[in-house]
Amino acid sequence: MDQGIKPINRRQGLRWLGAAGGLWAAALAPAWAQSWPAKPVTVVVPWPAGGPSDIAARPLAKGLQDALGKPFVIDNKGGSGGNIGTAAMLQAPADGHTLLVTSSAPVAINPSLYKKMPFDPAKDLIPVTNVLRVPLVLAVPPNSPLNDLKAVMAQIKAKPAESIFASAGNGTPQHLTGELFADALQVQMTHVPYKGSAPALTDLMAGHVPMMFDSLASIGQHIKSGKLKAIAVTGAKRTPLLPNVPTLAEAGLPGIESYAWYGLFVKAGTPAAVVQQLNAEALKVMKTPEFQRTLADTGSEYVGDTPVNFAAFVKAEAEKWGRLVKISGATVD
Incomplete structure (x- = not known):
């Protein structure tokens, strides 16, 4: 053995390997990013x-x-x-x-x-x-006598047992936004779940169900065409697509936001x-x-x-x- 080179003991070797491993991992991280997507x-x-x-x-x-x-x-x-x-x-x-x-x-x-x-x-x-x-919109059929949120809330509070809302299905954001709305009003409403937004919107437009929360992306076209009447949006601010429709907070029910x-x-x-x-x-x-x-x-x-x-x-x-x-x-x- 060359007398000028000292042998490395096991502990020193492990320390060196650990340090080298750290350097390797640090060097590899940028390499991952540079090679992605491969x-x-x-x-x-x-x-x-x-x-x-x-x-x-x-x-x-x-x-x-x-x-x-x-x-x-x-x-x-x-x-x-x-x-x-x-x-x-x-x-x-x-x-x-x-x-x-x-x-x-x-x-x-x-x-x-x-x-x-x-x-x-x-x-x-x-x-x-x-x-x-995307904010949701609370909408009612076009022939509904309800024209604003105060009227909707007054009817629900007056007849909570008869208050019904439709949704795209159990556990969907549309359903749970309806539950959030009912919770804020401190009433229990009846939920009617459908298999998707399309059939629920069809029944809403026909007046078979009285109200529904749905995504603006799905419901917006029906509101613009006059097939549905928008009551309020669930976002923090009004949407440019429906500039005349107030937020829930503006309409008298603060503290609810849903997207x-x-x-x-x-x-x-x-x-x-x-x-x-x-x-x-x-x-x-x-x-x-x-x-x-x-x-x-x-x-x-x-x-x-x-x-x-x-x-x-x-x-x-x-x-x-x-x-x-x-x-x-x-x-x-």
């Missing part, structure tokens, strides 16, 4: 094609594809309130090449609504950014560098004129955010809607 990216939308989630997913996927030079392919997998598609997305590797764009249901509502869940959104998903949000929102998620375990790059690229797309046009056309609002802030928002939404599920007794099992 292949086509699948964007799972856990709803049937043509649904509201596509309003967020399709322009976002196209923008990311144009910016990053790799295909971003939409994969619609509907069923069980978003649970089937979300569970399928979680079977893919945590490498950023399979994304999830979904409404609030499978990540913030279903854990309270379903007795058994095929995944735990709080543990299995990483929130990347909120993509957009149908759509967010971008990846599987837990995805490298932090990929999450950060995906967030940055998504925000760039969401600020483009093309995406802003989508927002304007659908009455949606830009709500891009950091992963940390979006995670806090998702947690707060899960607590908010979990309380309403419990109050309403809603279940789909």
Whole structure:
């Protein structure tokens, strides 16, 4: 042995390996981001094609594809309130090449609504950014004698046992917004669930049900055509698409805000560098004129955010809607 070189003992060797491992990990993080995406990216939308989630997913996927030079392919997998598609997305590797764009249901509502869940959104998903949000509208049939929120509230309080509202289905944001409304009025209303917005809106326009909360993206065209009468919107401010319709707060019921929102998620375990790059690229797309046009056309609002802030928002939404599920007794099992 060369007398000028001292042997390394085991403890020194482990320290060196630990230090080298740390340097390797630090060097690898940027490499992950630089190599992503290395292949086509699948964007799972856990709803049937043509649904509201596509309003967020399709322009976002196209923008990311144009910016990053790799295909971003939409994969619609509907069923069980978003649970089937979300569970399928979680079977893919945590490498950023399979994304999830979904409404609030499978990540913030279903854990309270379903007795058994095929995944735990709080543990299995990483929130990347909120993509957009759409206020809901309280609407009544065109021939309804009720023309404003004060009249609606007066009738409900006078005859709570006869007060009915329709929704797109049990546990949907439309249903739970109705429950939030009833809770604020301190009355119990009768909920009539439908299998989606379309049949509920058909019965509302025909006068078979007296009122309904629905997403502006779904109900707006029927209000503009005069087939429905808008009473109030559930957002913090008026929407440019219905500038003459007041917010609930303006109309006399403060403290209620509700949105149908759509967010971008990846599987837990995805490298932090990929999450950060995906967030940055998504925000760039969401600020483009093309995406802003989508927002304007659908009455949606830009709500891009950091992963940390979006995670806090998702947690707060899960607590908010979990309380309403419990109050309403809603279940789909």
